[in-house]
Amino acid sequence: MSNYKCKSVGIIGSGIQGVCIGLQLVKKGIPVTLFDRNDPLSNEFKPASYGNAGHFSPYAVLQFNRPDILYDVPKMLLSSYGPLALKWNYVPKMFNWFLNYIKNCNNKSMLHTAKYMHQILNLSIDAYEELFKEIDTTNLVEKKGIIYIWTNKNLKSRKLEIKVRDDLGVKQKLLSKEEVLDLEPNLNPIFDSGVLFDYAMHARDPHGILKNLFKLFLKSGGKFIQTNIKSLSQTEPNQTKIKTENEEYTFEKSVIASGAFSKRFTDQLGEKIPLDTERGYHVHFKGKDNLLSRPVIFLDRGFGMTPMNQGLRAVGTVELGGLKNPPSKKRVEYVINCAKELLPQLESHDDEWMGFRPTLPDFLPILGPSLNNKNIIYAFGHQHLGWTLGAITGKIVSGIVAGEKTNLDLAPYSSKRFN
Numbered sequence: 001m002s003n004y005k006c007k008s009v010g011i012i013g014s015g016i017q018g019v020c021i022g023l024q025l026v027k028k029g030i031p032v033t034l035f036d037r038n039d040p041l042s043n044e045f046k047p048a049s050y051g052n053a054g055h056f057s058p059y060a061v062l063q064f065n066r067p068d069i070l071y072d073v074p075k076m077l078l079s080s081y082g083p084l085a086l087k088w089n090y091v092p093k094m095f096n097w098f099l100n101y102i103k104n105c106n107n108k109s110m111l112h113t114a115k116y117m118h119q120i121l122n123l124s125i126d127a128y129e130e131l132f133k134e135i136d137t138t139n140l141v142e143k144k145g146i147i148y149i150w151t152n153k154n155l156k157s158r159k160l161e162i163k164v165r166d167d168l169g170v171k172q173k174l175l176s177k178e179e180v181l182d183l184e185p186n187l188n189p190i191f192d193s194g195v196l197f198d199y200a201m202h203a204r205d206p207h208g209i210l211k212n213l214f215k216l217f218l219k220s221g222g223k224f225i226q227t228n229i230k231s232l233s234q235t236e237p238n239q240t241k242i243k244t245e246n247e248e249y250t251f252e253k254s255v256i257a258s259g260a261f262s263k264r265f266t267d268q269l270g271e272k273i274p275l276d277t278e279r280g281y282h283v284h285f286k287g288k289d290n291l292l293s294r295p296v297i298f299l300d301r302g303f304g305m306t307p308m309n310q311g312l313r314a315v316g317t318v319e320l321g322g323l324k325n326p327p328s329k330k331r332v333e334y335v336i337n338c339a340k341e342l343l344p345q346l347e348s349h350d351d352e353w354m355g356f357r358p359t360l361p362d363f364l365p366i367l368g369p370s371l372n373n374k375n376i377i378y379a380f381g382h383q384h385l386g387w388t389l390g391a392i393t394g395k396i397v398s399g400i401v402a403g404e405k406t407n408l409d410l411a412p413y414s415s416k417r418f419n
Contacts, residue, residue: 013257015049020394054203061114063363083302087321100361116412127391135212143201144294149194234373260356262380278357279319283349286311314339327354359383367413
């Protein structure tokens with residue numbers, strides 16, 4: 001049994017990953033300072049932890065590195081009414097990402113990603129349940145399951161997904177069109193069948209949950225500094241330095257949990273990590289959350305709807321376009337059209353939002369120490385599952401920081417795989 005205890009930790013990023021890591025570390029009695037240019041308690045602050053679909057999706061083992069999807073990519077990109085879009089001015093910047101993606105788009109890589117997503121997804125709900133015992137989740141979380149629906153057009157892909165989930169032991173209940181409509185009678189019956197994950201849950205207000213976890217972090221002794229971070233370095237074997245606009249802070253260890261903005265820091269550390277950005281969109285239909293009892297995802301369209309306190313949130317599309325391009329009106333229209341196709345009773349929408357998903361070409365996150373700076377720990381690249389994986393990332397990364405042993409195989413999440 002080691003007597004080692006980390007003396008201090010600085011965390012860059014106060015989204016769901018950073019807050020959950022900070023919370024687990026202060027519970028271990030380790031002093032933690034969280035840095036972000038935005039205050040998580042501010043309503044002006046609308047990052048991915050605010051605008052996501054709100055799903056806790058422990059079943060979502062399959063990602064986009066699938067051979068069946070690769071064949072469809074050119075067709076999807078050329079259609080304005082498709083789930084995938086590209087900002088063409090960004091193509092040169094994504095060249096390295098695309099090369100890595102194609103290399104990872106095969107049966108073996110798909111199953112490797114599915115296996116190691118399953119390893120952490122399988123623990124994700126229990127990790128949240130532990131945290132939810134410590135905060136007030138009244139009107140913030142609902143446990144009614146999540147439904148996927150589809151038409152018979154891409155049946156081969158659906159059968160592949162069902163088989164991979166079955167092989168991994170993921171619980172799923174296949175539904176006929178009639179059974180879907182029994183659960184969600186307001187849906188336009190333009191689909192053929194579906195699947196129910198009855199143990200999944202969803203957030204009625206993701207930002208509300210983040211705020212309550214952040215308040216618990218502060219109440220437990222965590223510190224927060226609102227500032228812009230300029231750089232991060234390891235200056236000595238047991239010392240890291242976080243440089244802000246006007247000050248320098250030293251910690252024994254530092255964690256990068258800045259989502260899509262993490263690449264700036266890994267570039268500074270000389271690590272060539274092909275992290276890039278998927279842009280996702282949402283709109284709300286106020287007062288229409290009663291049309292659905294639970295989230296519904298229409299796989300053919302790559303979009304979903306979630307009943308939330310702000311109304312019915314329609315979310316979706318994958319747009320490859322980086323952090324600087326302006327939002328795309330066409331993508332917002334796509335989400336609205338998809339929502340009205342499934343629920344023709346919807347009228348005007350509010351609140352157009354765009355956020356950034358940090359995505360790596362093999363669709364596994366990076367969790368673990370930097371290659372050359374062992375006291376700098378990475379926790380980013382969770383793509384569509386950042387919200388689902390927040391609490392379990394908190395447990396895993398706090399364990400890495402504290403030098404604890406784990407029975408999880410963490411090698412597949414190391415940044416070594418890209419260097």
